Structure formats: structure tokens, C-alpha cells
Amino acid sequence: MLDAAYYASLGLSSIYEKVLDGRRLEPEEGLALFRCPDLTAVGALALHDRCRRHGQRAFYVVNRQINYTNVCVNGCVFCAFRRDRADEPGAFVLSHEDILARLREAEASSLRLDELHIVGGCHPDLPLAWFEDLLRRVRAAHPDLPIKAFTPVEIEHFSRLEGISTRAVLERLQQAGLVMMPGGGAEIFDEDLRARICPHKADSTTWLRVSGEAHALGIQTNCTMLFGHLESYEQRVDHLCRLREQQDRTGGFTCFIPLPFLTENSRLKLPEDKVGPQRGLDQLRTVAVSRLLLDNIPHIKAYWIMMGPKLAPVALWYGADDLDGTIIEERIGHMAGAPSAQGLTIHELEQMILRSGFTPVRRNATFTTLSETVSTEARP
Ligand code: V47
Numbered sequence: 001m002l003d004a005a006y007y008a009s010l011g012l013s014s015i016y017e018k019v020l021d022g023r024r025l026e027p028e029e030g031l032a033l034f035r036c037p038d039l040t041a042v043g044a045l046a047l048h049d050r051c052r053r054h055g056q057r058a059f060y061v062v063n064r065q066i067n068y069t070n071v072c073v074n075g076c077v078f079c080a081f082r083r084d085r086a087d088e089p090g091a092f093v094l095s096h097e098d099i100l101a102r103l104r105e106a107e108a109s110s111l112r113l114d115e116l117h118i119v120g121g122c123h124p125d126l127p128l129a130w131f132e133d134l135l136r137r138v139r140a141a142h143p144d145l146p147i148k149a150f151t152p153v154e155i156e157h158f159s160r161l162e163g164i165s166t167r168a169v170l171e172r173l174q175q176a177g178l179v180m181m182p183g184g185g186a187e188i189f190d191e192d193l194r195a196r197i198c199p200h201k202a203d204s205t206t207w208l209r210v211s212g213e214a215h216a217l218g219i220q221t222n223c224t225m226l227f228g229h230l231e232s233y234e235q236r237v238d239h240l241c242r243l244r245e246q247q248d249r250t251g252g253f254t255c256f257i258p259l260p261f262l263t264e265n266s267r268l269k270l271p272e273d274k275v276g277p278q279r280g281l282d283q284l285r286t287v288a289v290s291r292l293l294l295d296n297i298p299h300i301k302a303y304w305i306m307m308g309p310k311l312a313p314v315a316l317w318y319g320a321d322d323l324d325g326t327i328i329e330e331r332i333g334h335m336a337g338a339p340s341a342q343g344l345t346i347h348e349l350e351q352m353i354l355r356s357g358f359t360p361v362r363r364n365a366t367f368t369t370l371s372e373t374v375s376t377e378a379r380p
Contacts, residue, residue, distance in 0.1 A: 215252025
């Protein structure tokens with residue numbers, strides 16, 4: 001399948017050789033992969049790399065998401081989830097009791113969660129103590145449940161509200177039970193484009209710095225890229241290379257998640273040539289190029305909520321090795337028209353992986369393998 005003469009005919013000989021030898025690609029090579037007319041040739045290289053790392057294994061997690069508020073001071077143009085003021089229609093803040101009740105519900109349906117994913121808007125009035133108290137109450141009620149919470153953007157917001165450093169915020173949250181951070185808020189690092197789509201959000205340097213501070217404290221984090229909006233291939237490559245450089249410095253990124261921009265209810269309107277069925281192909285290509293450029297990040301997630309349950313498993317053949325999880329409830333993507341259910345059962349996730357030709361592996365928030373045998377839990 002990986003035929004040297006064919007890659008030579010595409011002008012990709014050196015990339016082909018580097019991938020086979022496990023050597024790092026240059027930014028221009030990432031760009032060539034984005035421009036290559038043969039998507040399957042790009043995918044085959046990414047599949048080779050993915051299988052060398054993970055074999056036929058494909059990861060999933062039994063998790064629950066909690067979006068604690070949609071009130072946000074950042075006003076990002078693309079975001080359909082946000083409400084600018086607490087008194088706007090549709091604005092919400094979940095209380096600690098609401099959140100704990102949602103966790104009890106998951107347990108009552110006999111799901112043993114291996115990750116709690118907490119993320120929300122940057123609310124102008126919720127103090128850091130509110131979040132510390134939340135983590136402590138969750139930990140008291142569910143001592144073995146790993147808490148993955150707060151993006152670098154939220155951490156920077158808490159630091160501004162409290163007038164303390166981002167490192168001090170991280171230390172306090174770690175004390176309260178934080179073990180892992182999700183990768184949201186990275187959007188696109190290019191400063192000019194960031195100024196157009198999320199001008200008030202923590203800037204790129206801050207996002208990367210806070211991630212590095214978390215890594216230095218032993219908090220693993222994920223990283224993302226929002227793509228399929230106004231960005232160019234050059235800006236995607238720049239974004240991926242900045243993540244790779246940060247990882248060279250601090251080493252704590254566990255998983256990269258390319259997030260395809262969903263357009264419904266968004267104030268960000270795309271030109272005609274950016275919408276249409278080719279978006280699916282572009283998602284597969286972006287997964288593949290990410291796998292090939294991010295040689296120092298172990299996992300690539302095809303997030304089924306945003307990619308949809310039909311395309312996400314196909315991405316396992318294009319370099320992805322993880323599909324995320326049971327989720328149960330999700331608002332950010334669904335407010336923007338995500339083509340997916342609110343949640344999947346363990347059985348559905350395992351079947352999705354098996355039917356794609358891979359072996360399901362249940363993991364926890366930090367990607368520790370929990371089980372490699374197909375579960376009977378939640379089977380009908
Ligand atoms: O930061 C917002 C993105 C992110 C839209 O770390 C949108 O394991 C597409 O980061 N279309 C939040 N994307 C989600 C996220 C995430 C999800 C799952 C797992 C992990 C992880 C992280 O969603 C935001 C933003 O980049 N987003 N609006 C939209 N209309």
C-alpha cells in the first residue's frame with residue numbers, strides 16, 4: 001500500500017521516507033500534505049504512524065461532560081454556546097447541587113465514570129473559591145473519579161478575576177482535586193486571525209504558557225485546533241508547529257483534538273467555497289496531517305460529537321486513535337448544530353470501533369488503559 005514510486009509521483013518522496021523512518025516533518029512538508037491531491041495517500045502515511053504507536057487499538061472513555069455556565073466575557077465570534085450577559089435568554093449557571101445530581105444520575109444508571117470533563121464560559125462573577133469548592137465536593141462524593149477541568153483560557157480568566165498568577169490558580173485547583181485539563185480555547189494561534197474570531201480571549205502565547213505551567217506542576221493537558229473557518233493551510237501548520245514546540249519544552253500534552261467548526265447559530269459566516277460536502281474530506285485530511293506533524297503528542301482524537309458518529313470512526317483509518325466517550329450531555333457543539341446524539345453507550349462506542357476494524361480499549365482521563373476486553377456492561 002505504501003508504494004515508494006507512487007509517493008515519488010506525488011512529489012512526496014522525502015515525506016514518505018521520513019514517515020517510514022519515524023523522523024520529524026518540516027512545516028513545509030505539512031503544507032505539502034494539506035495540498036496533496038490524493039487524500040488516501042496522506043491517510044495511508046498517517047495510518048502507518050498511528051499503527052506503529054497504537055497497533056489496532058482505538059481508545060474510548062466512560063465520561064460525563066458538565067458545561068457549568070454559558071455566560072462568557074470573551075464574546076468569541078464563532079461561538080454559538082455563549083451568552084454575553086447573565087440576564088440574556090438561554091443564559092445559565094449550574095449550581096454545585098445541579099452538578100452533583102448529574103453525577104448521581106450517571107451512577108444510578110450503573111455507569112462507572114472514568115472521567116469527569118468540566119468546562120464552561122468565562123463568567124464575570126464566579127470566584128475561584130466557587131470552583132475549588134466544586135472540585136472538593138465532587139472529590140468527596142466520588143474519590144476515584146479523575147477530574148479533567150478548565151481550559152488554559154478559564155485559568156487565565158480566574159487569574160485576572162483574583163489578581164493572582166495563573167500558576168497560583170493552577171496550584172489551588174490541583175490542591176482541590178484537578179488532575180487533567182481539556183484542550184479547548186486554543187482556536188487558531190495566528191494572531192491576525194485570532195484578533196478577528198476571538199479578540200478578547202487569552203492570546204496564543206498565554207494559552208501555550210498556561211499549558212506549560214500545568215505540565216510543570218504534573219497536570220497533563222490536551223490541546224485543540226478549531227479549523228474549517230477562515231484559516232489557511234499555512235495557519236493550520238503554524239498552529240500545529242507551535243503546539244509541537246511547546247510539547248518539546250514541557251511534554252505534558254496527552255492528546256490533540258482537531259475541532260471542525262460547526263456553523264449553525266454562529267455569528268461567523270463562511271464564504272460559499274468553505275461550506276459543503278468537501279468539509280468531511282477536509283476533516284479526515286486534518287486528522288491525518290495532525291498525526292504526521294505532531295510526532296511528540298501520543299494521541300489524536302476524532303471527537304465524535306463534532307465530527308459526527310459516521311465520520312469519526314473513519315478517522316481511525318486516517319491517524320486518529322481515540323473517539324472520546326459516552327459524554328451523556330454536551331452543549332457547545334450542539335448549540336452549533338453538531339450532527340450527533342447527546343451521548344453514546346459503552347456498547348455503541350465499542351461497536352463503532354469494532355465495526356471499523358479496530359480493537360476497543362477503555363481508558364481513563366489521563367489515558368491509562370483500564371480494559372482491553374469488550375465489555376458486556378450496558379449491552380442491551
Ligand atoms: O474551546 C466552540 C470549540 C471547544 C464551536 O480536551 C467549537 O479532551 C466547533 O475543547 N464549532 C470546546 N467547535 C470543546 C473542547 C473539547 C471537546 C472534547 C474533548 C476535549 C478534550 C476538548 O469547542 C472550544 C472551541 O474551540 N468550539 N464553538 C463551534 N461552533
